[in-house]
Amino acid sequence: MKLLIVKMTAVLFVTAMFLSATLSAEVMIVEDGEALAEVILPEDPAEDEQLAADELVEHIEKISGVQLTVVSGDGADGDRTLIRLGAAADEALENMILEEGDSYSSFALVADDAGISIRGLNPEGTLYGAYELLEQLGVRWYMPLDIGTVVPESSSVALDYQETVQVPSMVWRQLQWLRYSPPQEYRHRLRLFGERRLTGRHGMPGDPPRGTGRNQVCISGDYAEGALEAVIGALRDRYEPTDERFDVAMGPRDGGGHCQCDGCLELDGDAWDPLGGVPAVSDRYIWFFNQVLDELEDDYPNMHIAWYVYHNYMMPPENFEPNPRIVHVFAPIDLDRTRGMDNPMSPDRHILRHVVDGWVAFDPNEMYYRGYLNNLACPQFPYSQVDRIKNEIPALYEKGLNAARVEVIFQSWASTPITPYLVSRVWWDIDTDVEELLADFYEKFFGPAEEPMSSYFQELEAAFRDTPYHTGSSYLYFPIFNEQRRDMFRRYIERATDMAEGNNVNPVYAERVRMIREGFERLELFLDMIDARNAHDFESAHSIKGEYLELTDEMIDRGWVVEWERRRGGYFNRFFRSAVVSGHHRTVEEGDLVKGLPDEWDFLIDPAEIGEIAGYYREGVLGGNWQPLKTTSLSWSDQGLHYYKGDAWYRTQVTIPEDFAGREIYLWFGGVDNFAKVWVNGELLGTNREPKHGLPGELGTFRPFDFLATDAVRFGEQNTVAVKVTNDRLAELGTGGIISPVMFWSPHDEDWTP
Ligand SMILES: [Zn+2]
Structure with a gap:
């Protein structure tokens, strides 16, 4: 500006x-x-x-x-x-x-x-x-x-x-609230809007024929003819010829399923998407958009095509030079959704600089910014993205990104109170002094509690910015909110509460501190619940879950947490609730815990898929290059495996107490990302693809499942549990492998069925 x-x-x-x-x-x-x-x-x-x-x-x-x-x-x-x-x-x-x-x-x-x-x-x-x-x-x-x-x-x-x-610096500024809709006047007060632009869309106009992968269009026309004609026809129907600038949004549909016909593969050439570990398909789309723009050039010389540079069409093309009237809308969903691209703690996000530079080299007329301004797939715990707002947005503006439409799937004021305000000011004036704006916020918003609240938010930002975690979403809470930090945050909040509740202080300050305090207490309940769950103490985990849900309800009623979080599809319910309910059901209501399996297992990746041939499932001691790996306390991404895709093996040994002899024994898993095949003492119990016994009827990473293991276990002796995990997709939480506790348990009723 x-x-x-x-x-x-x-x-x-x-x-x-x-x-x-x-x-x-x-x-x-x-x-x-x-x-x-x-x-x-x-x-x-x-x-x-x-x-x-x-x-x-x-x-x-x-x-x-x-x-x-x-x-x-x-x-x-x-x-x-x-x-x-x-x-x-x-x-x-x-x-x-x-x-x-x-x-x-x-x-x-x-x-x-x-x-x-x-x-x-x-x-x-x-x-x-x-x-x-x-x-x-x-x-x-x-x-x-x-x-x-x-x-x-x-x-x-x-x-x-x-x-x-x-x-304004950004010609168009939109926060795309998907699960929450603030009043129009609030959007105006943030000076959002501007000159309306289209910023891409999933899918093609004219419903062109799909290719071999069913989900996406056959771009080349080799497998199914007529894509170009369908799109051009739809655009001619929609628009009168004009010299005026206008934008048309199109692109691949969300998800995979790109056409694998010879013609389409030839357009891609050897391009590779290193992050997804799959072929890149940017070239075929650039080739296609170029044709569309060329065909319509006479009647629509200023038409632009806006499309999402996303997923495995994020890498710049290698075989075709994009028409400058293709508007690239950067939506790097796979590249660390928390930190900015120049943060040394996030080499993943640094790839964005490489990606944008690659597209800038073709000198497009315009480029736009998308992404996320909340923690995707998180039940809305305290979160901070100042690093990204302060550093990445101005750096991308310098490269020519001049419009912004960013997703905010949630907006919970107790978790990210300042993000919408901050980002809207930076979009308005790219030279905004973010630290000054934050200092103004602490002073005006918290009044007498300014000092401890500014320390709280600065330490929160430092934790998110400087912790060398890898996983996104909720799993980053475990490395970030360690005991030491939790004590520190609690002290700041207690001091702020005292200061805001002093005599002759406007009660609004106490209410604002309370909102932040309850946001933090809600996180503490969650972390305590996970700790209890990981220790197989489902009685405590279940009781803390009750407190957590009660506080969440109250905060939703006050507008501090977004309503969606109490619904079935809310992230807590989707990712964390089932294991606690199921574990409580089995070890408190209907049975007993027999033996909890440890957090740390022996682990071996198996990219060549030789584990079953080599007998990695057999009982007893097994040689080889096994390494210790944690299951419940850290994700495998956080233990050096990045987003490893493929087979991997877990093994551990446990003693089953003798006094359970004569009772039915089940082996229960709280959740595996994403397929598990399970052996006890070399005997195959089943898989969570086709469970032989017990849960799940529903498949999924965050669904518990169990197997009847009575005939396979030996009471009073060491038992070998071996699990082959096949991880073939990136979960929303960026996890992989065993991510929840595992235990042997026994029902009170021998005829118990899940
Ligand atoms: Zn094709």
Whole structure:
């Protein structure tokens, strides 16, 4: 953004000082509870101009208790200072703006001895100029909750003399809330919107014929003809010929299933996607988009195609040069969804720089930013992404990414209170001093508790930024929230609570600290529940789960955690609930724990798939290059395996207590990512693909399952448990292998069935 503030000349300032000691370079709006200004709207104001007037009146009244009058056209009271809005302000302001840029939401705000004028290049700009004025008065809209707005109180309101022009950095700014929809006015207050762009879409217009993989189109036409004709026909039907710029969104459907016909494979050549470990298909799509643009060039010379650079079409093409009218929308879902691309703790995310540079080399007309601004697949625990917002967004802007539409699958204010505000300010002004903005937030939002709360958030950011974890999503909580950090965070929050609840303190500060405190307590309950689960103490785990769900309910009712988390599809229910319920059912309600298996097993990867031939499942001691690997306390990604895909083996030895002899014994797994084949003492019990006994009827990484093992176990002796895991896809949590506890248990009723 280009920000221009021309101060009053020194000469004028000195003259004013001579005239009166109290006269300063400010426009008085309210003085000692008396209105000195009124708001002027044009006749027939546009919706955003009217909103600008309403917002000014509402917030100045909140500050001072004084309600300004709003008049239209020339109905002004001659004695009062005028705040002219939009078309009621001097048209010359538009020329001031145009000297700096012509971006859609730009505005000029002028305050001098002639009053105040705010005018945008369009009504949205005028509205954002009004927000700028209110922010200069100290108003902040951090979140759309009663406690989320900060309004200072004062009997006088004055605005500094200025000539301010603001032109937003990102031409379009959208937070795409998928499970939560804040009020429109909150989005305006964050200055989102701008010049609307399309930023890609999954799927092709015209429903072209699918290829061999069924999910995706046969791009080459070798296996199924007619893709090009279908897409071109659909676009000709949809648009009249025009020289105007417009964008069409298209791309592969979400998911895999790319056509494997000879023609399509030939378009891809030897391109490879190193992260997914699969062939890259970018080339075939670039070839196709080039054809579409060429075919339509005569009638639509300024048509652009916006598409997601995503998944295994993220790597730049090797065989075809993209038409500059292809708009690349970077949506790197596989590249560390937490940290920024220059963070040395995240070599994965560094690949984004390589990817973007590769596409920039083709000199496209435009490129856009997508991604995630919350922790995908996490039940909304405390989280911080300042590193990405502060460093990555400006670095990508420098490379030419000038529009942003980023997914926020959830927005829970107790976990990420500041992210939407922060990112919207950086999109507006890429040179925003993020640390200054954060310091302003701690001060204004937490008042007397500023110091411990700023320490809390800074340490939270440092933990996410500097911990060398690998896994994304919820599993990163185990390395991040170790005992030492949990103690530290708890101390900050306790101190903040004391300070915010002091005498004569506005109760809003205590309520804000409480929101953050409960967000942290909710995480602690989760971690305690997981610890109990990992220790096979399902009685405790189940009871903590009850407390966790109760607190979650209360926080949802207050709007602090998003409602979706209490539904069946919420992430806690999807990933963590089943193992606790199932374990409790088996070891407390209907049976007894016989023996919990350890966290650490012997482990061997088997990319050549020779384990069954070599007999890795056999009982007793087995030689070979086995390494210790943790199962419940760390994911395999966090133990040096990155996103390993393929076969791997786990082995361990346990003694089954003699006193269970004569009872039925089951071997239970809390969850394996994603297929398990299980032996006890060399005897095959079954797989979770086709379970022979017991659960699951439902397949899935986060579903418990068990096998009847009575005939395979030996009481009072060592037993060998061997598990072959086949991991063939990247789970949302970035895990792999055994990820939940394993145990032998025995039902009270010998006829028990799952
Ligand atoms: Zn094909």
